[in-house]
Amino acid sequence: MSESEHEPVDGRAARWAGHREARRLELVDAAVAAIGEHGPEVTTEQIAARAGVSRPGLYRHFDGRDDLQSAIAARSVERLVHELEPVWRPSGRPFEMLAKALRAHLGWLEANANVYRYLKRTSFGTGGESATTNVRATVAGHVAGMLVDGSLGAEIPPPVAHPLAFGLVGMVDSASAHWLDEPHGASRDQLATQLTESCWAVIRATVGADRLAVADDV
Structure with missing residues (x-):
């Protein structure tokens, strides 16, 4: 009797499901x-x-075009979060961490411009939200966590940190998306510098310059 004949039905089903999932990916x-x-x-x-x-x-692996588009969006969000993974493990001075995060984001955006444009016009999951909205929410959630735990210089209460994070990410996303289509002569480094200084100014205004100055000298 072969090994497959000894294998429980549930085991064969799980193995087949894993194979289908790998092929779908x-x-x-x-x-x-x-x-x-x-x-x-x-x-x-x-x-x-x-x-x-x-x-x-x-289409044997997807339930129609919507399912395919949703899977593409989910995979793209996963890749972006992975690309930014070093940012979620902060070290160094807060201003430098912020600059590093923005350079990483713009680097991903420039390298994946067509994918980003695709995401802007694609719905994500069953809720009907755009894939870029999901990207912003995912990144903003991480940033909010960093603001709350003090990774970016000072511990900020959640009621303040979450609106601040979503506002910063929204500003960065809007500005970088516009730059992608109409750079107006600005290089990626120039935009990264401008956005870093703008975001830092908003954080300073919210947290207080004195508290951030102490944190950034550590």
Whole structure:
């Protein structure tokens, strides 16, 4: 009797589910690559070609176009959060940490411009919110945590930290998205410097310059 015949039905089902999930992830990564190559107007045929499958073969792993788009959005959010992972483990002076985070964000945005443009026009999950809204919420949640625990210079109460975090992330996202389409001659480094100084000014005004000055000298 073969090993598979000895294996419980539940075990075979779990193994098959894992195989299907792995294959689905491969197709999503191929879709992200196709978007990077062809832009936000990418067609399903171009995605299928990049994945090396037929259009019907692609949709055997997704419940229609909405499910595919949602999976692409989820994967892109996951990649961005991973790209910024060093930022969530802060070390060094608060101003320098802020500058590092913004440079990392702009670097991801510039390297994934077509994917970002795709996310702007794509819904995420069943709630109907845009994928970029989900990106902002995810990043802002991390930033709020850093403000509350004092990673960026001083411990800020949650009722103050959360609106501040979402406001800062919203400003950065809006400014960087505009720069991506219309840079007006500004380089990535120039924008990073401008946004760092602007965000720091808002944090200083909220927390107090004296408290931040002490923290930034540590």
